[in-house]
Amino acid sequence: MEALKRFDGAYWRDLFDSRVGKSTWPYGSGVWSKKEWVLPEIDDDDIVSAFEGNSNLFWAERFGEKFLGMNDLWVKHCGISHTGSFKDLGMTVLVSQVNRLRKMKRPVVGVGCASTGDTSAALSAYCASAGIPSIVFLPANKISMAQLVQPIANGAFVLSIDTDFDGCMKLIREITAELPIYLANSLNSLRLEGQKTAAIEILQQFDWQVPDWVIVPGGNLGNIYAFYKGFKMCQELGLVDRIPRMVCAQAANANPLYLHYKSGWKDFKPMTASTTFASAIQIGDPVSIDRAVYALKKCDGIVEEATEEELMDAMAQADSTGMFICPHTGVALTALFKLRNRGVIAPTDRTVVVSTAHGLKFTQSKIDYHSKAIPDMACRFSNPPVEVKADFGAVMDVLKSYLGSQTLRS
Ligand SMILES: Cc1ncc(COP(=O)(O)O)c(C=O)c1O
Numbered sequence: 001m002e003a004l005k006r007f008d009g010a011y012w013r014d015l016f017d018s019r020v021g022k023s024t025w026p027y028g029s030g031v032w033s034k035k036e037w038v039l040p041e042i043d044d045d046d047i048v049s050a051f052e053g054n055s056n057l058f059w060a061e062r063f064g065e066k067f068l069g070m071n072d073l074w075v076k077h078c079g080i081s082h083t084g085s086f087k088d089l090g091m092t093v094l095v096s097q098v099n100r101l102r103k104m105k106r107p108v109v110g111v112g113c114a115s116t117g118d119t120s121a122a123l124s125a126y127c128a129s130a131g132i133p134s135i136v137f138l139p140a141n142k143i144s145m146a147q148l149v150q151p152i153a154n155g156a157f158v159l160s161i162d163t164d165f166d167g168c169m170k171l172i173r174e175i176t177a178e179l180p181i182y183l184a185n186s187l188n189s190l191r192l193e194g195q196k197t198a199a200i201e202i203l204q205q206f207d208w209q210v211p212d213w214v215i216v217p218g219g220n221l222g223n224i225y226a227f228y229k230g231f232k233m234c235q236e237l238g239l240v241d242r243i244p245r246m247v248c249a250q251a252a253n254a255n256p257l258y259l260h261y262k263s264g265w266k267d268f269k270p271m272t273a274s275t276t277f278a279s280a281i282q283i284g285d286p287v288s289i290d291r292a293v294y295a296l297k298k299c300d301g302i303v304e305e306a307t308e309e310e311l312m313d314a315m316a317q318a319d320s321t322g323m324f325i326c327p328h329t330g331v332a333l334t335a336l337f338k339l340r341n342r343g344v345i346a347p348t349d350r351t352v353v354v355s356t357a358h359g360l361k362f363t364q365s366k367i368d369y370h371s372k373a374i375p376d377m378a379c380r381f382s383n384p385p386v387e388v389k390a391d392f393g394a395v396m397d398v399l400k401s402y403l404g405s406q407t408l409r410s
């Protein structure tokens with residue numbers, strides 16, 4: 001920070017703005033366009049990048065108006081990315097550093113992670129791109145098909161282990177302590193250095209205006225800290241004069257941080273997380289708990305939770321306004337609903353919901369919802385297809401009935 005402080009906020013704003021939309025290596029990446037703040041000493045030739053970042057900050061105009069009475073609601077689509085989640089932002093940094101270490105003949109034989117599906121996808125893609133072996137520990141039958149096929153297709157060594165994510169995490173920590181395998185989970189601060197650029201990007205996309213609220217779904221809890229760090233650096237280096245309040249949103253079935261918050265931050269208790277449609281955050285013993293608590297205390301943050309029905313309804317509502325979000329983003333939107341209903345977030349507050357993965361990774365949950373195949377869930381916003389005979393009259397009948405109901409609605 002001392003070195004960075006030799007330049008003022010205007011210098012950094014101008015520098016970062018000058019790199020947007022350019023393809024000059026490596027600055028075409030949203031992460032590496034902030035290289036001086038991320039990993040300054042790395043040689044550009046060692047960087048492994050897919051020009052990640054620069055993700056869409058989407059004005060959720062219709063969703064905000066229709067469901068929340070809000071006029072300044074935004075969704076930061078971090079999942080519209082190379083491997084379909086925000087993990088690309090951190091993985092480009094970590095794999096670049098490993099690439100550098102290997103060129104320096106350091107004994108790194110491969111890179112490994114435990115994963116609920118997104119870290120493994122990002123790790124395997126970036127390693128494959130650099131020709132580095134990757135090893136992924138996945139909890140058997142607990143991640144989506146799309147996520148499972150990603151490391152398989154990218155040539156990772158995939159271990160499907162009969163445990164949950166926390167079990168995989170414990171194993172990979174033990175294994176990497178014994179073997180020359182570099183640990184790629186967010187315990188490693190290189191990951192967070194990349195992920196923090198999403199926060200800087202939000203400020204940049206608002207022309208360096210600070211939103212009032214930023215809502216982030218939390219599991220292993222590296223990302224909430226990374227966002228805090230990105231915002232805090234911008235404040236300390238004079239790019240902005242304050243930081244937003246942050247909300248960390250958890251699934252009620254995997255809510256150790258929420259319970260800790262509710263207890264007034266008194267003694268944290270890890271838990272065994274239950275199955276949730278937000279499967280990538282089915283985590284009961286988050287590795288970055290201390291960092292997350294620190295970040296939330298510093299920004300006057302809040303922790304919320306979402307039941308399965310709440311998160312699935314929120315996802316369907318968002319999709320009905322033109323998005324195609326993942327269940328984790330449904331968790332974040334549920335937090336927003338709750339805070340709006342309680343009057344904590346005001347209708348005109350500028351609010352950003354961080355969407356963490358692409359909805360196409362989680363189509364089975366959407367299929368289950370829209371076909372009302374989920375036990376004990378009303379699936380209030382389901383929109384099942386209408387089955388109709390290949391017959392002109394039959395098609396006309398269903399269309400007339402549909403169009404009639406639309407006219408009545410408008
Ligand atoms: C799609 C998705 N959303 C949210 C999260 C939570 O991020 P973090 O583990 O950094 O809290 C994860 C991973 O844990 C994820 O894969």
Ligand SMILES: N[C@@H](CCOP(=O)(O)O)C(=O)O
Nearest residue numbers: 115116117118119185186220
């Ligand atoms: N959701 C994550 C869980 C691991 O998180 P990490 O950020 O510590 O790697 C995943 O996709 O694996």
